[in-house]
Amino acid sequence: MATIRTRPERTRSRTRSRGTRSGGSWTATTLTGVGLLVLLAIHMVANHFVVRSVGGLRSYRQIIEYISDPIIFAIEAIFLLFVTSHAMLGVRGVLLDLDPSPRARRWIDIGLVTLGLGTLAYGYFLIGTLASRA
């Protein structure tokens, strides 16, 4: 079978430690993506296609009422988890395609985990605060 050399040859140690997207990462991206298809559809329809207003946007009172519903709150919380995980895995895939060194790869992972946790913390604080105002 003919093959095409797609990247420069490397030494053994470099080849072993090269930063690429692993099968586990691909699976995680795909699973969170499948979950997002459902959750994002609910989020978009609920926030843009239900309320009769310009752009389907909710007023402040309507948002407080909406997010204080326990089922909606749970759906939005899971949606935030899925969208953040998917986003961080996607950014990681883009960055790892730049073929960073093992040290840089470690920093990328640490940075994205920190950013993801920060995003989740702020998002949960936001929807929790709004739900408590009902």
Next chain:
Amino acid sequence: MSDRRSERPPGFERRGERGPVLRKGVGVPTSGWFDPRGKALGGFAFSANRVTGLGLVFYLYLHLGVLTLLLRGEGAWSDFLRLATSWTFLSLDVLLVLGILYHGLNGIRVALVGSGIVADRQRALWWSLGVFGTIVLVVAALHIFGSK
């Protein structure tokens, strides 16, 4: 009698070494994805998927920033709504729907092809999901602009 070493094919001594990774699968594997010029449909689809993905990550943080206005109270949110219901912002909403539809539907295609479920139908999937996405986009745009 000739030397036995001279009968070996070129590069024989290096056959045991680990070579570069030869990747198969959907999309462009390494650098250059951001330049779709001269690439086949798969390369264009991969580039567009990454561009829309990065755009959606940017929008995620923009969205969280905008929602912070809710913490300030009803007045701040009402001021934002006046801005968000302008034609410009509604057009950006349609652009957002386009990005979501492309990234989501292409993601379905990549998942189906990459997992081997329909490994030999990626072009057909791209076009059929493209038609479906276009219809949904038109309906969404009519709904968004029609509400003005």
